[in-house]
Amino acid sequence: MKKIAVIGxxxxxVVHAKNVITAPDLKLCAIIDNRDGDIFAGIESTGNAGELNLPLEKLKQVQVYKTLQKCVTKQQPDAVIICVPLFLHxxxxxxxxxxxxxxxxxxxxxxxxEQCQELIELAHTKQKIxxxxxxxxxxxxxxFLAECIKNQRYGELQLISTSRIGGEPTWGVWQDEKTKQYCGGSLLDLLIHDIDFTNYCLGFPATININLKCDEYWEIALNYPSSPAKISIKGGFLHRHSTFESTCAATFANGSIRFSSLEPGVIHVGADTGTETVNVSGDAYCNELEYFIGCIKHRLKPEKCLPEFSMQTIEVCNKISQSILN
Ligand SMILES: NC(=O)c1ccc[n+]([C@@H]2O[C@H](COP(=O)([O-])OP(=O)(O)OC[C@H]3O[C@@H](n4cnc5c(N)ncnc54)[C@H](O)[C@@H]3O)[C@@H](O)[C@H]2O)c1
Incomplete structure (x- = not known):
């Protein structure tokens, strides 16, 4: 049984705490948050992606600490999940x-x-995941899309077009005009999801073009040396309280696939021979946690999501921000 503490x-x-507490082989040994007051107040209306069915009573029994140092002395966790704003990472x-x-x-x-590199080296020195x-x-x-690209299920990839749009967050540090400037804006908060995914499938882009930028909305074209496919990443923040939606369309030599966060688990496939629906199931955050815990248990590098790769995604995002300044 691995002992996990959630920071922030x-x-x-809240999402990670719920997933840890409901996993059969994990113990949520602590929650660390430096906020004053009752950290459980109003959590029924927080959390990601709608209805969470929070095990509130169980969560309230978990020991809460203000600092990591205190938690480690008392609880000796095996791992922490860090969920604080970017500038504290x-x-x-x-x-x-x-x-x-x-x-x-x-x-x-x-x-x-350079901060990423330092942490990668520190993890290596300490032999930690x-x-x-x-x-x-x-x-x-x-x-499913990553597999289609890899095994050419519908032929060679020709296009990926993603869109990730929502209102600027209304919670936490986003409420403070000064502090939110250190959270990376929509590029590092939202679009990085799609940029990291296309990097994951195709390597790293050779050229980056910003086709349109309006405040916190971007339209970015990426060109990867590994593939002739056209890659378009669109989205960003609209007015607060705008509905969130992430969509993806990918087209291959013999067919196209589309899916949307508003229709989870459903992938629409179109080909010259007709239409098809592929149903998939599972939760991204649970899968991610299970994979991380597997790496700890078996002392394996997280090959599916190496920090070296995440650092390169940061470098791509930095190039995107810099190209708008030039
Ligand atoms: N994967 C996703 O889908 C997704 C979605 C939203 C946010 N995020 C990421 O999650 C991270 C956190 O974002 P959020 O929206 O949950 O933020 P949030 O503001 O809702 O929560 C941050 C929490 O951290 C606490 N905190 C701040 N400083 C602390 C400290 N020194 N020690 C302990 N606790 C501290 C705050 O009190 C707050 O409760 C960010 O990196 C963000 O990019 C990921």
């Missing part, structure tokens, strides 16, 4: 690794590649 009990921390991950803990860090890695939680790699619809 906000929007994503470096410090908290460094602290956790120095305390000898395995770390699942919410995406994105750190804003500065460090994985960045790029959940899209673990989402069944996207896994």
């Amino acid at each position: 009990f906000g929007f994503m921390g 470096y410090e908290l991950t460094k602290q956790a690794l120095n305390l000898g803990l395995n770390v699942l860090l919410e995406k994105p890695f750190c804003p500065v590649p 460090l994985m960045i939680a790029h959940c899209v790699r673990f989402a069944p619809e996207w896994q």
Whole structure:
């Protein structure tokens, strides 16, 4: 039974805490949050992707700490899941690794590649698993697409067109005009999901073109040396409270596939011979957690989501931001 502590009990921390507490072979030994007041107040209305069915009574029995140091002294966790705002990723991950803990860090890695590199080396020195939680790699619809690209189920890939749009977050640090500037905007908060996914499938882009940018909305074209396919990544923040939707369309030599977050688990396939629906199941965050725990148990590198790769995704995002300044 592995003991897991969740650091940061906000929007994503609640999701991870729920998944740990409901996993048969894991113990949620602590929640660490430095907020004053009752951290459980109002959590029924927080969390990611709608209805979470939170085991509230069980969660309330978990020991809460204000600092990681105190938690480690009392609980000796095997791993932490870090779910704090981006500008705290470096410090908290460094602290956790120095305390000898395995770390699942919410995406994105750190804003500065040198910080990422330092943490990768620290994890190596301490012989601990460090994985960045790029959940899209673990989402069944996207896994289906990755397999179609790899095994050419519908022939050679010609196009991937993604869109990820929603209102600017209304919770946590996003409510503070000054602090939110250190959260990376829609590029590092939203679009990085799709950029990381296309990097995962195709390598790293040779050229990047910003076709359109309007405030926090982007239309980006990526060109990968490994593939002649056209890659279009669109989306960003609209006004607060705008409905969230992530969609993907991919076309191959012999067929096209489409899916949307508004219709989870359903993949529409169109080909000259007719239409087909492929149903997939599973939860990206549960899959991601299970994979991370498997890596800890078997002392395996998280090959499916290496921190070195997550750092390169940060570098791609930094190139995108810089190209808008030039
Ligand atoms: N994978 C996804 O789908 C997804 C979705 C949303 C957010 N995220 C990522 O999750 C991370 C957290 O985002 P969020 O929306 O959950 O943030 P949030 O603001 O809702 O929650 C952050 C929590 O961290 C706590 N915190 C702040 N500093 C702390 C410290 N030093 N020690 C302990 N606790 C501290 C805050 O009190 C708060 O409760 C970000 O990196 C974000 O990009 C991922």
